[in-house]
Amino acid sequence: MAFEDRRERERAARRRLIITTARTLAEAEGWDAVTTRRLSTEIEYSQPVLYKHFTGMEQIAEAVAIDGFGELAEVIGGARSGAGTAGDALAQIAHAYLDFARNNPAVYDAMFTRATTLQFAAQDTPPQLSAAFAALHQAVGKVAGEPDADTLTEVLWAALHGLVTLGRTGRLRPAYDADRLRLLVDKFTSTRQTSR
Numbered sequence: 277m278a279f280e281d282r283r284e285r286e287r288a289a290r291r292r293l294i295i296t297t298a299r300t301l302a303e304a305e306g307w308d309a310v311t312t313r314r315l316s317t318e319i320e321y322s323q324p325v326l327y328k329h330f331t332g333m334e335q336i337a338e339a340v341a342i343d344g345f346g347e348l349a350e351v352i353g354g355a356r357s358g359a360g361t362a363g364d365a366l367a368q369i370a371h372a373y374l375d376f377a378r379n380n381p382a383v384y385d386a387m388f389t390r391a392t393t394l395q396f397a398a399q400d401t402p403p404q405l406s407a408a409f410a411a412l413h414q415a416v417g418k419v420a421g422e423p424d425a426d427t428l429t430e431v432l433w434a435a436l437h438g439l440v441t442l443g444r445t446g447r448l449r450p451a452y453d454a455d456r457l458r459l460l461v462d463k464f465t466s467t468r469q470t471s472r
Contacts, residue, residue, distance in 0.1 A: 287329075290319075290321065290325065290329060291329045291339075293319050294315060294319060294326060294329055294330065294336060294339075295336065295339045295340055295343065297315055297318050297319050298310050298315060298336045298337070298339075298340055299340045299343070299382065299383060301314065301315070301318065302337075302340070302382035302383075302385075302386070303380065303381070303382040303383070306382065307337065307382060307385060307386070307390065310333065310336070310337075311333065312326050312327075312332070312333060315336070334390075334391070334392065334393075337386045337390050337392065338386070338392045338393065338394055340382075340383055340386045341383070341386040341387040341390070341392060341394060342394070342402050342404050342405070343383070343404070344380065344383040344384065344386060344387045345387060345402070345404040345405045345407070345408040346404035346407065346408075347376070347380075347383075348373070348376055348387075348408045348411075349404065349407035349408040349410070349411045351372045351373070351375075351376050352369050352372060352373065352408065352411035352412060352415070353411050354372070355368040355369045355371070355372035356368065356369055356411070356414070356415055362415070362418040362419045362465075363419055363461065363465040365415050365418065365419075366415050366416070366418075366419045366461050366464055366465065367457070367458070367461045369411075369412065369415050370432075370436060370457050370460065370461055371457065373436045373440075374436065374439060374440060374443075374453075374457065377440040377444075378440075378444075381444065384440065388437060389441075396409060409429065409433075412429050412432060412433055413425055413426065413429040416428050416429045416432055416464065417429075419464050419465055420464060428464070432460075432464060435460055436460075439453075439456060439457070439460075
């Protein structure tokens with residue numbers, strides 16, 4: 277039994293090494309640089325070993341994305357914990373979200389721009405995706421107090437994603453990042469005031 281446990285730990289460690297190496301390469305050189313051949317060279321395992329863990333690059337990128345959603349959920353939770361009011365929490369979460377995207381561009385791409393089979397609100401949604409949505413949902417629900425907090429959370433997420441995407445591609449004026457974020461948060465906090 278101890279031998280099987282050790283083999284399973286070694287297998288899990290190899291899988292983690294593949295994911296971590298793919299992420300490191302993607303952050304340093306972009307996703308085009310991440311190939312199974314390059315990964316096998318970097319981790320010093322043959323390509324068939326990679327294929328024992330993943331069917332191909334899409335599945336490796338999905339694993340990076342799943343890790344990213346888990347990290348994003350933690351970042352959002354951490355940002356919310358130090359805030360005084362619900363509006364302050366939402367502002368801190370929005371800042372933390374944008375910082376996460378800026379600091380992890382390849383992971384963010386894996387999460388949101390690369391084609392994947394990952395889906396939200398499905399039977400097989402990975403818990404990390406649900407946790408990231410739930411962290412945003414909790415903050416939006418406290419601020420907006422709306423019966424349809426799900427839709428409002430999707431709108432906030434879409435707005436934050438738009439700010440990330442348009443900012444990264446130079447389509448927004450960089451000097452107004454803080455103004456845009458403040459305006460977005462104000463719209464959500466004013467929703468609560470006008471719905472009473």
